[in-house]
Amino acid sequence: MSPIGPLLLAAFLFSAGVYGVIARRNAVLVLISVELMLNAVNINLVTFQNLLFPGDPAVTGQMFALFIIGVAAAEVGVGLAIVFNMFRNRASVDVDDADLMRW
């Protein structure tokens, strides 16, 4: 199987994620964009495992993908909690409003 398809997809997903993280104002959408980037990485991991070590019984790439999915779930949990708290305190999920760490 040609790796071009998955890699292109991963690149597209990653770029979309980067765009989302940088440009979106809504904190939920920023979180979703982060997920996009993580998933792009997952695709790459699986792709390269199959490309470089086909038939290797130690499927390291896949293992990492699984880890990332797990961590991503936790991260979304924490992230959403922060967003909820932010919404509760400020009645807004706009990331521009969250500038408490300014100088």
Place this chain on the structure above:
Amino acid sequence: MDPNTAGWALVVALFLPLAGAGALTLMPASMDREIRRAAVAITAVGFALVAAVTASFDYSRAGELQFTTDVPWITAIDARFSLGMDGISLPLFFLTSLLTLLCAIYTTKPLPSPGKPKAFLSLMLLLQTGMAGTFVAFDLILFFIFFELTLVPMFFMIGMWGGPRRDYASVKFFLYTLFGSVFMLVAFLAIYFQAGANSWSITELSNMAPFGSTTFQTWAFLGVFLGFAIKVPVWPFHPWLPDAHTEAPTVGSVLLAGVLLKMGTYGFIRIALPILPDGAARFAPMIGVLAVIGIVYGALCCLAQTDVKRLIAFSSVGHMGFVMLGIAAMNEAGIQAALFGNIAHGIITGMLFFLAGSMHERYHTREIAVIGGGMLKKMPVYGVLFTYVAIASLGLPGLAGFWGEFPAMWAAISPGLGLADSYGGLYLGLVVFAAIGTVLTAGYFLWLIQRINLGEPTERWANEPLADVQAIEWVSWLPLLALILALGIFPRLLFGGQDAAVTNLVGFLGG
């Protein structure tokens, strides 16, 4: 105590205050009086131990290290825990212990706002360990740590209990000294690597000296010079001093003038000269010039002051100038004079700051014009003490100040290390200007006495009840007053004890 084996005595004397500081912090802050008494007790026990050490010191071998402790400490960088004491360290160690005791006694009087004697006394005890350690550490790393340890407590002393500009003064003090220390540390590192002996031991490095090229010696000396010169302070590195002295609480000023400044000159004598003799020889004329500028300049600045405490602070610049002139002479007489001047200035100026502090407590001002004279009428005993100490400070023979000034000038007439041949004329000029400095010094002190002590009290104070010297003040001042006279009449007390050690030290210079 056997000076050869009783290294424990020095360790105990050194860390007792530190332990005491810890103990004080455990006492509840409400036990105000008990805390003050405990501090006096701790410093008194410490002083008793130091007095015992002084008594059992073997003066016939004053040139050798006694009461030594030498154990591995941080093996990864070859640093050792190395303590010891010779004829040069002993007087300074003794002075540190004595002054802290007197300060503790003095602190039984009310503290300036915000009070908090527990914090204050703990800091003071911590400071004592730092100061005392500097004078007995014989390992560069250990020395550096003690040297820097003094910064923090003094910073808080000035910053919390100081005068109106305390924030400015404390930060200035901290930054200046830290700035110098950085270069000093770099120079220490350079010395360590250049010597290549895997040792920080001051004695070992002195024995190896001179090592490295002239360039190395010059740069290393410059680094060490910056560190110590700021501490002394040598003109033009002095501006931190008047601010720190003026803003510091009385006890802070006393310890600052009495001991902290001495760490700089001690460092020159103990480290800079013997380890880097070539660098020292190259820098000596410059040090001499800066010292004499400091003498004249300090006196001129004193003439312009309107604040008693600031005036005394500037007088330190001049007096430390004499000490540096002695060092710049690079011969035995010069080092002797410098060490004597060190102790004499510590006692006299420390005493002057005690007096200035008490004056402020009574008049609630330090402005000379506001006090406006008549103190001899108003507080006769106090006025006499003030005159006595001022006269001691202007270098009158028979009192301690003289033996720091005259011998320094005398030594500078024929500097060692071959400087007499190349810079003889310069040094003669230095002596002349230093002598002129003594006239200016006499001038501002007499003027100060005239404006504060003599004449009739002004209307503002005429009917004000001002207490003369109190009992607690007598207790904390008498030892200093007596020492001023004793050292003036029996200079051998210091010169004699130091002689062998200084001879040893100048031996390292190869002069």
Place this chain on the structure above:
Amino acid sequence: MDALLEYTWVVVALPLLSAVLITAVGKQLPGKGSEIGIAALGLSWLLAIGIAWQTFVASPVEPLERSVDWTPLGGGFVFELGMLVDGLTAVMLLLVTTVSFMVHVYSREYMQGEPRYTYFFAMLGLFTFSMLLLVVANNLLLAVIGWELVGLCSYLLIGFYWEGKSNQDAGNKAFLTTKFGDVGLIVGVIVLSAGMFGLTDTPFNILEINEAAVAGQLSTTTIVLGMLLIFLGCMSKSGQMPLHVWLPDAMAGPTPVSALIHAATMVTAGVFLLARLYPVVAQNQAVMATIAIFGVLTLFFGGLLALVQDDLKKILAYSTISQLGYMVAAIGVGGYAASIFHLFTHGFFKALLFLGAGSLIHAVHSNNISDMGGMAKAMPHTFWTFIVGSLALAGFPLTAGFFSKDEILIAGEIWAGAGFFTGSLVYWVGLAAAFVTTFYMARACFLIFAGENRSHHTPHESGKLMLAPLMVLAVLSVAAGYLLSPFSPEQPNFETWLATPLLPAETTFPFTDEGTAAASGLVGDGVLAAGTSLAAAGDGPVKVLHGVPTWHPDLLAIVLVLFSLAVFLAYRFYGKGLPERDPTLSMGRFTDVLVAKYGFDDFGYRYIVVPVRDKLSAAATYSSNVLIDGMVAGVGRATKNAAMTTYRVVDQQVIDGGINGAAFSAAWWSDKLKRIQSGDVQKYAGVLVAGTILLVLAFAAAR
């Protein structure tokens, strides 16, 4: 025999003991401490007499030196605490203890009722101790210590009435002016000792320095530089122009203190030190000439100033300056013994005059001679003692002042005979100044004792305690002169008393410069003192020490004529109680009177007296009070301004400002840079991505 000399230190220690005891217990005693002072000084005095007697009868004696190593100074050098007892020491001990004892006795009555009575006696003791310490010191460092302590005591005693501003200023002025001279002294001592470094472990030792100088072991630079600097110190202490300015102001102190300062304890210090180091001084003629010239200037112009004073103590003060000029000039023309002889006799009669002045002031409650008059009747004892003192000061034949002053003039004559210009200068200017001295003393005496009482008090004779010292001193003011006069035995006399192995009778002419020495005709002989004229020595080497002074009819005649002339003029001006018409020397009236009565006087007045007394002395006063004082004040102001500028501009702005500038610029930059820290995480991410892309591109390009 020498046993007594071994105890010389007791003479020094007793006054110190007295000062300490008085401070400790003085107030509890019935006499408020004065009895301790008197007892201590009395003992000290007796011992000093014994020492003086021993050294005198056996003179010339070997100097006795006793010392203990007091402290090491580093480099193997040692500071000794020691005493050097020879004729010179003995003379000074005798003088100082005598005057001090008299002053103590006198003060017990004089200071009665004054504030700080006990303190006063303690200070007198300390003052005496300091001077004695200087006198017996066997090394220059110890001498410096005594010297500085003398300065301190003078400060404390001149400013004794410290409630008044002018008294404080006077004290400060005395201390600071002398302290300025001390710059010279200290550096000079250091330079001399530096010359000794290779030779001895005790580089300050006076005997060793003198020996080294005579042996030619000191370089010319050392000698010239060292001695000129030390002379600067002597100028300030011994009131040589232009550093005399403190001396008249020092009259602010109590009168017994003035007596002590002017006769024995302070102003003599400079002359003493020059005499102590005479073997060094005499090595170089430039040094000698400098000393002589300053001495001559002082003896003449200092004396002139006394002419226009109204304050009795100031008249005496200016006369002291003038007499000190004689002593210093004598040193400069080789009159070593003459100088000390004059110092010795002057001590007695000047103490007498000051104590007499105190007695007068006590009676009329004023210092001004215009407020006195007619005192002879009311105060007969003060009167005759004061007159004896004045005669001695004026150099009236057969008084002590006559023998000692003429000794100096003869020294000048001999020096001139040896081809030195300064010799004639001393001789002729000295004579002129003697005339001036006689005139102002006569003026003072007439205004005080003659005529009517102009004070607002009824004068009364002082008590016994004040009169006894006056009488003792009066006797000494005459008797002391016979130690070195044509009546004295060949040996011992004052000259042999002062002689030491270094300055023996047959001492070599000290100039090491062979050419000058040969030209001078004094090779191989001494100029220790000027006892005989050159002619007396014949063609051979001059033996000035051999034989007692002879009469010099020519000089005697000149002195007598000048004396008569001066007294005559003074009598003409002041003998008839003139102040009634002319209380403050208002010149108009005075001129009228003279013009009306004596045409002869008119001439002398217009062409001699007016120019001398009013123009020249006024100019001298002006130069003293306005120019030199002004210069000192100007230096003071300039120093103060320099101090202010240094502090405000250099210290506060340049140095401190530079440091603060560094701190502030750091703050400014950090303010600008912190804006990047916007807290907007998305911006950070954007920058991060942009940075990554840039780095990737950069690495790609680098490939």
